[in-house]
Amino acid sequence: MLKDLKTESSQAVLPLPKFCASALEERRYLQELERRIAGDAWQQAPGEDLIFSERHGGMIEPRGFSRTFDALVKRAGLRRITVRLARHTCGTLLAFLKVHPKVAQAILRHSQISMTMDIYTHVVDDDQREAAALLADLLEDPLLG
Structure with missing residues (x-):
């Protein structure tokens, strides 16, 4: 049985x-x-x-979807990740690419910007990378060692 989506924005074109x-x-x-x-x-x-269905056309159960996803990941020779982690990776990559958080929110279909921003907080920004490089330079200075 098909269910209604949680929010009206979930119906939007992606x-x-x-x-x-x-x-x-x-x-x-x-x-x-x-x-x-x-x-x-x-x-x-x-x-x-349905574009994705079980072998006789019926709906795929969530467990079946996860098993199929796991099999495809294994067949591709990739490290095992969950569907949820793949979604999280998408959000992290959008942040890394400096996609505006509101755009990422729409793509990820988060109802709250705070959910999207939680993903963005895991990404190290350019300022943090520069600060870490400065700290490394300071710690590697032969005058200190």
Whole structure:
């Protein structure tokens, strides 16, 4: 059963990079093959239009989604991360790229800017990097050692 999203802003359009749109088009093609293979066993109700579904067209349960995500991460040879951590990484990368926090809030669909800013506090900014470099220079000074 599809559920309503938490907030009205959750319904907003999310801009996607071209490579993501291409991946979704490829997924749609693969799903059509799955539909043909499943035949009469296909269970996706008209109007659901799920791009990601279980093998017979039904909705993926959250545990199933996490298992699939874990398998894809393993197959790619990457360090295991959770879906939640992948989302957090996205926020951290947006901060690292100096994307304005309000824009990041919209992309991450946080209802409160404080949630987004909590992610941004984990990112070391240029001033902190410069201060650490100055401290390192001071501590490495041969006159002190």
